[in-house]
Amino acid sequence: MSTENNNENNTQELELWERISTTEGAERAEVLDELSHIAFRRDDFNECLQLVDTSIDIYFKLGMDSHIKELIHLYEGKAFSLRHLDRLAESAQTFEEIATLHQIDDDTTGYIRAKRAAACDWYEAKEWQKSLDGHIAAQEAIDPDATPMSMGTDLLNIGTAQIKVNLHADAVTTLLSARKMFKGEKTPEYVNWADQYLSIAYAALGNGPEAKFHAKHYFNYSKVAEDVSMEGFARHRLGIAHLLCQEYEDAERQLVGALEQLTLDENKDWVEILGANQALAKALVALGREEEANTRLERIATIEETICGDEKAA
DSSP states (O other), X not given: OXXXXXXXXXXXXXXXXXXXXXXXXXXHHHHHHHHHHHHHHTTOHHHHHHHHHHHHHXXXXXXXXXXXHHHHHHHHHHHHHHHHTTOHHHHHHHHHHHHHHHHHTTOHHHHHHHXXXXXXXXXXXXXXXXXXXXXXXXXXXXXXXXXXXXXXXXXXXXXXXXXXXTOHHHHHHHHHHHHHHHHHTTOHHHXXXXXXXXXXXXXXXXXXXXXXXXXXXXXXXHHHTTOHHHHHHHHHHHHHHHHHTTOHHHHHHHHHHHHHHHTTOSSOOHHHHHHHHHHHHHHHHHTTOHHHHHHHHHHHHHHHHHHHTTSOOO
């Protein structure tokens, strides 16, 4: 940004702050809103939140019903600021409030959009059931702008949340429906997402052949897309599927390959790395190499305790 633009922005901001002392009511709330935009643009999300909350308080005192659209706008600024601050449970709750405001305003499209945003943030906050409930609510609303892609995406999001709350049989049904829609729309990247999660759901159900079918598609996509990072995850899923099918040499080969690629990432997914090591240890035991398996498990013990605590690696 040029010095001239910076000076213009600073002048505008100073003028707005001067107006604060001479305004009241809705006009004061509007000035605070403008100031929140400036704070947001310079990545000062804490200041943006303070300004937005003050503006929201004014509108509530003036009467919420007369200022629904203004409140929706302000709450959106609040939600996105919270996202930037990585306060995801709070941003999810804010999007829930936005959804309620859209309902009051009889705006179905806005309601669906806000419910989806809330559900996505609940998922990132590891509030799996709230995420599932939100995605189902979005799906069940009558969307005048629905397309096969939007419906498939809703199903994909529902299926991933169902996996997190251990509804694996339900997830299979949901994800197969999503996959069919994505194939109909000729979107291989989305078919791949469905295959990825179907391999996880089928593996959790102990269905090796189906897990292998979808993991193979996931792996093939990663190779065609030449996505080395994705290939590591795909090899992990394929290795687990081979393990379930008692194809231990194939399982070892895929899991060793998975670890070679997963450990290359600068930001390592330790839960995935631990899971691949544990699966590889099982394959080694089945191949009669128990000492090698135990050595591998001993090496990852401290990392497992650090990362997972009392939880098991996925």
